[in-house]
Amino acid sequence: MGIEINTDFRDSLAAMISGKSTRKQVRLAFTQFCKEATRILSQKEAMGWNIRNYSRSHTSEIEEIAIDFIGPLFARDERNIYIVLKHRMESELET
Numbered sequence: 063m064g065i066e067i068n069t070d071f072r073d074s075l076a077a078m079i080s081g082k083s084t085r086k087q088v089r090l091a092f093t094q095f096c097k098e099a100t101r102i103l104s105q106k107e108a109m110g111w112n113i114r115n116y117s118r119s120h121t122s123e124i125e126e127i128a129i130d131f132i133g134p135l136f137a138r139d140e141r142n143i144y145i146v147l148k149h150r151m152e153s154e155l156e157t
Contacts, residue, residue, distance in 0.1 A: 070090060071090060071094050073087070074088070074091045075091060075147060075151055075155055078091060078143075078144040078147055079143060079144055079147050079148035079152055080143065081143040082142075088136075092132070092136070095132040096128050096129060096132060099129075099131045099132050100124060100125055103124050103127060103128055104124060113127065134146055135150075
């Protein structure tokens with residue numbers, strides 16, 4: 063996947079897919095995913111991909127695009143379970 067899964071991040075993801083997460087755990091996961099998405103977008107941009115609509119001096123634009131990319135990961139059901147994360151990460155967290 064590319065993201066380093068340390069213990070706090072793993073615990074946060076496990077809590078999110080079980081429906082028992084705290085705001086702090088969600089914030090940690092959001093920050094980690096946002097950092098990784100920003101890193102990937104920056105790499106793609108360095109390879110010549112046209113990521114931003116404006117000049118490269120608008121550093122927050124790439125972060126806003128990263129947030130748009132990771133947004134669907136934070137969809138929840140009525141039980142407060144992050145359903146996309148559960149689908150994508152549950153087997154990874156069991157190992």
